[in-house]
Amino acid sequence: MAHPGSDPITLEELENWLIARVGEYVPDLEEAVDPHQxxxxxxxxxxxxxxxxxxxxxxxxxxxxxxxxxxxxTIAQLAKFLLEGRDQAGTA
Structure with missing residues (x-):
């Protein structure tokens, strides 16, 4: 599911999406993805x-x-970085 580049996105929404993606690339996870690990x-x-x-x-x-x-x-650090980068790209 694509997220339109110009639509607002929250940090929580981005973290949840990143967590789901990690789960797709590491299907054998025995625990939930911790955004701080x-x-x-x-x-x-x-x-x-x-x-x-x-x-x-x-x-x-x-x-x-x-x-x-x-x-x-970590998911938390990456999400913050991505959100800041997206905001900067939108204002450039």
Whole structure:
């Protein structure tokens, strides 16, 4: 489901979407994704991260480098970074 790039999005909505995406890339999870736990601890490898960031780009309508996942290693940190970047892209 695409999220139109110009529509407002809340931090909670973005976090929930990111959590759902992680669940798709790591289907063997035995616990719920904690937005404050590092994504690497869930077994997200570099191939999955590239696909994951491509999904984020498609949904948000902004460019996201795969390194953003390692620079902002939790869902909470990544969501905040993405929301700030999206806001800046919208005002540029």
């Amino acid at each position: 590092e994504l690497g601890e869930y077994g997200l490898d570099s191939v999955a991260v590239v696909a994951f960031t491509a999904d984020v780009e498609d949904w948000l309508g902004v460019q996201v480098e795969p390194t953003a996942v390692w620079d902002h290693p």
